[in-house]
Amino acid sequence: MPLGIDRTHFYAEKVKRQEKEIRAKDERVAQLETENAMLYLKLAQLHGTVQSVRQENSSLNEQVESEQQFRNGVSGTAIKLHRELETIRNDLRSLQSIAIDIPEQFQKYTTQANKVVQRHRQVFQSQNSSMTSLQSQVTNMELALQEITERHAKEKKRRQELHNILMELRGNIRVHCRIRPLMEFDCGNEDSGSLGKPGTRSEVVVHFVDDENVCCRTAKHNKVFEYERVFGPTESQNDIFEEVQPMLTSLLDGYNICIMAYGQTGSGKTHTMLGSHKNEDYNPSREPHRDEGVIPRAARELFRLISEKQSATHKIEVSVLEIYNNEIRDLLSNDPSIKHDINTSTDGTVSVPTLSSKQVDTVYDVMCLVQHGLRTRRESATMVHEHSSRSHLVVTLTVISQAPSFFSKTSSGSSQDLQRDIRGRSYSTSSAPNLGNLSNTWSGADQSQASTVPGMGAVIRTKLQLVDLAGSECVGMSGVKGAALREASNINKSLSALADVLGALAEHRSHVPYRNTRLTHLLQDSIGGDAKLLVLLCVSPAQRYITESLQCLGFGTRARQVQRGPTKRRLPSSAEKVDSSSVRPRSASTATGPSFIPKPT
Template identity: 50%
Template sequence: MTVLEEPNKACVPLAEICLISGIPEEDSGDFRELFQMKAFDLEQSLQEVTERYEREKQKRRALHNSLIELRGNIRVHCRIRPSLPFDHAAGHSVSQDRQRNSLENVAYAIDDETVLVKCSRPGHAPINKTFQFERVYSATESQDTVFADVAPLLTSLLDGYNVCIMAYGQTGSGKTYTMLGPQLEENFAFVSEDESELGIIPRATQELFRLISEKPPGSYWVDVSVVEVYNNEVFDLLAKDSCGKVFGIKRDVVTTREGKSDVPLLTYETVANASEFLHLVIKGLQLRIRHPTLVHAHSSRSHLVVTLTITTIVSGDNFGTSWEDEQINQRLNKEVSCTCPQKTKESKSTSSSRASSPAQLEAAEKLKQVKTRLQLVDLAGSMSGVTGAALRETSFINRSLSALADVLGAIAEQRSHVPYRNSKLTHLLQDSVGGDAKLLVMLCISPSQKYLTESMQSLGFGTRARQVQRGQVRKRNLTALSKTK
């Protein structure tokens, strides 16, 4: 007997279908062929509609990104981490029923732009809440996928725009993993056996130097600074003592006459490739404040800000025609204007001995430095329910994150005064948050009911950040012409 099969369903005899449909049994062969053709046509139509939907979604996303550019809005992505062992750690004073409920997952990525959160309270009907962002990553999506959406910002960096990428979320939500990747606990070195696990910071640096390698030699150089904000104090993690040993030195944040934030005496190190950069970052991470928390044993208790300053040498001759010309241009440019405080004395003495050369002065006049900045920020996680010595540092963390929310609120409401100086963190990030950079906020949340309150707070922060309109981000002039005489 001929049968028709459907996935996950019992086989249905064709004769029975014909009997129910009133079709003579001798015509069942034609009916079977017709049925298969219809099924094939439906599958083809479904595939075409799906492909058309994906194309239209990509177009809509491109238009949305263009609108974000024009409005100066903040891009917000959200990443839901997978369940981890500490999610299931039993509490001493929690009932078994409540403990069982806290293990449930309540946050889901229902598509690549929407987060669904199942909110429930005892004695109340459950409520589903949805949050829309530019991109949402499920617990199964890889570091490769996350960085693929970040990489285009690095092209903008070399096109003359400042860029800031900031990870926000509670303690243990995956911020440091997203920004740095897995780290060895003893020396905080990056695990290099599996590069697919590397986070945004090492990947961004590799991509940046790859892009620079495609440019004329000597037309770019990169300086790095690493600071942390701990208990509302800024520490320079690349500063060295008289013996050359790296140790954190307290620095201050000031506002320049131009209204920009600056850290006087901050240490900058010039790097030539991604390996040199990662070596410096590892040194800084070894000094970063880490304390055990209720969530995990190596929680970062400070805000980490890694800044790469890219200096572009621009000339009216489009960087010359040879490698030797580029080296001469770079050397002359360094003599005219230095990028680091440590180089200032050398520059003055060198330039004074060579200032009498008309050829050098003429060449220097044709050059211009354009600086763009990439800030990579791993914010410390908010946390509640702590006591003892951890209470003070947690209070500073929560206050600085609250100050960041206040700044975004003031910008969104277009107030005349934006309270950047209420926190060293917001003062340090003033130029990036205030509209002088393309800003991407990477929300990191836990899927567990156990951390529902913290996840809702993070999602609320991201929703408010999306509403901020800062005006179109300014581009640095990369087409400088030689001075007119």
């Protein structure tokens, strides 16, 4: 480099120019970086667009495939439908060919049917006259049958009424029989599924024949027993009481009544006499239970009859006793140590002077006393029956009635007036004596002749005895031991004595063994006296009880053979001079008032 040349200005310019180029290059770099960033952004957008396009392409492919499959399916269905259509067309062609032949066949069948109808019409017209004649004959026969049926019913009812009157005049004891349904305990040790099957011990051998006959049919026995009334297993408690109800009218007319249930253990005696009240307290606000027995129904009917009479002319007293091991126990007394003896008056009337009686005013009072007595009645379980009664139960309802006005006449009264009264004049008077002073407790209430009560004049006492006898039983079948064996022995002894009494009465023996047991002694004036006596035989139908059933039915047959003479009416003491033999009673079923008429001379 030559010395002396100034190059500073040259280098400064060059530096400025270089810096300017550098700045331009930097700006260019920044611009390129910006463009690069924009390109990257655009590239990302293009990637997104490509992805969406791919998805759309994939969905389009799927649609295309599904449309292809649909086209293939439609094509197959169309082919199938085409085949079916072709088959239908072929069938239609066949039907058309058949339809062408139908009118001809129809015409042919119609012609044949018309011929048959014409033939039958001719036959019907030929028989129409004879049919009319037969219809007229049938109508006449139906009218004749209806008339004969009505006449038969009237004659049957009249025969029953005449039979009842004849039996009452002869004095026979009325006997009814009730067959209970077959129960589960009749099977004994057998399976309950064999109930009633032939060849088993629970087979039915006692059969209901009709209203008056019962048949006992086994391989060894085939015997029919006849009674005044026979009740089948389906008859209700109300059906039983309908036959008892007329007797209660006679009670208010002055006749003693005794209703006695007899049968083996478990035959339904207690159910017949007491019903279902033992399992629930008697509630007077409730309707009468359909299973009520004779005792509550009789009490209700008795109060109903009294309500129709003149007020304050009747009172009722109740006594409840049991005969256990041949001893009398007063079930209404608080002192069980009292020994009760039976007194027999000169006219054969029986009474227990130490027996307590309670005055009652409603059915509820009666049943409360009966239930009180039942709580102390002797019962125990045996192999035959779970609640076997071990004593004889006697419920006595004594009716104390004001004597009719003509009974108060002395023997010096006019006999013409007495006969007029007997023939049916009303007994009621304008002023009835007050019974309010009558004592609530009477001793020996079942008097044969009524007494005179101070302040009220003569009264008549009649009694309704309702007896639920203990059941006869076979000791081997019942399985009793010890004290229960002694109880069974006394029960069977007293029932045997009862049968002996009936046998003696039926055979007209000079001596009747009433005093052999307390039971027969207590019932002396009912069995052999002048009370109206109804015996309800309760029988089990099962084969295993055949011996006891035959014994029970035989007892009823002997009872029917007893002839005791006409039933006598109770008289007050002030009328004892009236000859009771000069009157005879009417049937209890028709008695509604003074039920006696003068004996013709």
